[in-house]
Amino acid sequence: MEGPMKDSETPKRQGARTRAVHAGIRRSGYGEVSEALFLTQGFVYDSAEQAEQRFLKAGDDEFVYARYGNPTVRMFEERIAALEGAEDGFATASGMAAVNGALMSMLKAGDHVVSSRALFGSCLYILEEVLTRFGVEVSFVDGTDLGAWRAAIRPGTRAVFLESIANPTLEVIDLPAVAELARGVGATVIVDNVFATPVFSRALEQGADVVVYSATKHIDGQGRALGGVILGTRDFVRKTVEPYLKHTGGAMSPFNAWVMLKGLETMDLRVRAQAETAQALAEALEGDPRLARVLYPGLPSHPQHAVAARLMERGGTVLSVDVAGGQAAAFRFLNALDVVTISNNLGDAKSIATHPATTTHQRLPDDQKAALGITPGLVRLSVGLEDPADLLADLRAGLAAV
Numbered sequence: 148m149e150g151p152m153k154d155s156e157t158p159k160r161q162g163a164r165t166r167a168v169h170a171g172i173r174r175s176g177y178g179e180v181s182e183a184l185f186l187t188q189g190f191v192y193d194s195a196e197q198a199e200q201r202f203l204k205a206g207d208d209e210f211v212y213a214r215y216g217n218p219t220v221r222m223f224e225e226r227i228a229a230l231e232g233a234e235d236g237f238a239t240a241s242g243m244a245a246v247n248g249a250l251m252s253m254l255k256a257g258d259h260v261v262s263s264r265a266l267f268g269s270c271l272y273i274l275e276e277v278l279t280r281f282g283v284e285v286s287f288v289d290g291t292d293l294g295a296w297r298a299a300i301r302p303g304t305r306a307v308f309l310e311s312i313a314n315p316t317l318e319v320i321d322l323p324a325v326a327e328l329a330r331g332v333g334a335t336v337i338v339d340n341v342f343a344t345p346v347f348s349r350a351l352e353q354g355a356d357v358v359v360y361s362a363t364k365h366i367d368g369q370g371r372a373l374g375g376v377i378l379g380t381r382d383f384v385r386k387t388v389e390p391y392l393k394h395t396g397g398a399m400s401p402f403n404a405w406v407m408l409k410g411l412e413t414m415d416l417r418v419r420a421q422a423e424t425a426q427a428l429a430e431a432l433e434g435d436p437r438l439a440r441v442l443y444p445g446l447p448s449h450p451q452h453a454v455a456a457r458l459m460e461r462g463g464t465v466l467s468v469d470v471a472g473g474q475a476a477a478f479r480f481l482n483a484l485d486v487v488t489i490s491n492n493l494g495d496a497k498s499i500a501t502h503p504a505t506t507t508h509q510r511l512p513d514d515q516k517a518a519l520g521i522t523p524g525l526v527r528l529s530v531g532l533e534d535p536a537d538l539l540a541d542l543r544a545g546l547a548a549v
């Protein structure tokens with residue numbers, strides 16, 4: 148048997164699974180094993196002087212009001228930050244509160260932003276409808292076209308926004324290359340990293356300044372609670388993001404933070420199993436004559452397969468299929484599914500099928516849908532934790548009904 152590790156042998160940074168289970172824990176005087184749920188909006192002070200002091204400047208383990216911070220929420224922030232390799236994080240009520248908070252807290256009238264066009268519908272709404280109302284100029288580019296980024300990013304560009312893997316067409320963006328262009332003009336790179344997942348992506352190492360997650364997806368991973376998080380340098384999180392969010396009210400509830408903390412403990416196992424099944428399903432379905440396309444970053448046929456292989460360990464937990472025969476055929480496929488449920492979350496233990504053109508991306512005009520590859524036959528499949536054989540049989544039954 149080997150003896151205990153000597154100090155010189157201790158790893159500088161613990162492995163991701165260890166961090167996901169232990170990082171950020173704050174034990175109360177009871178010494179509880181599992182993270183405590185501090186379901187309290189406020190905190191009492193020993194004296195008026197202490198209250199005054201805490202409002203002036205709350206220390207590391209001092210809290211004032213749950214809209215500003217809460218011990219359970221703080222545990223979640225520290226754990227996900229440790230996992231991502233970020234200096235700090237701010238947890239939000241939802242993924243959209245995180246996207247909105249990251250952008251609104253740092254931008255002002257007159258600023259210029261460059262964004263990829265293939266975005267989750269609500270992200271597009273913030274960039275296209277909200278920011279522009281406050282005098283921010285936004286240029287949209289095809290995220291897979293490096294020349295387009297080069298042409299759009301200019302001196303004075305304040306921020307670059309992108310989804311590292313686009314929803315639902317699964318285009319993969321060459322983050323290091325875009326980040327280098329942004330760095331050249333001093334722009335902040337904000338990455339919505341939901342599809343890449345905290346398990347497979349190394350966005351901060353690859354040039355992102357700020358990483359945003361919808362915790363609703365893989366972090367919870369069991370379809371229970373909404374949440375989000377903004378990760379970045381301590382300076383950005385505490386001096387730019389925190390003042391904006393603590394006064395505008397996008398805070399995560401302590402209960403949801405507790406759900407997300409427990410979700411983080413099993414995320415690595417879940418996401419790896421889901422991605423393995425997604426890869427197997429994509430391979431099994433590719434070439435089926437009833438499908439015009441099978442889109443999955445882990446398939447060699449994916450247009451950015453090489454970029455995906457370079458940037459991420461695996462292709463993720465989501466694949467998209469384009470059912471030949473358009474919307475009617477896609478609906479027949481969806482309605483024949485039994486194990487896979489029709490819904491619109493992703494990253495869940497339960498496999499979920501979505502028809503983006505009529506649901507998540509319904510708002511887009513037809514020409515924009517076409518430009519983004521959101522065809523009438525496109526179905527997004529979020530692969531869950533069921534037996535792979537049952538999922539394949541279910542998808543084959545769906546195809547038989549087409």
Ligand SMILES: *Cc1c(COP(=O)(O)O)cnc(C)c1O
Pocket residue numbers: 241242243244246267269270310314339341342361362363364373374375
């Ligand atoms: C779901 C999602 C969001 C929004 O997250 P919510 O938690 O639903 O607010 C943002 N970006 C991407 C890429 C998403 O998939």
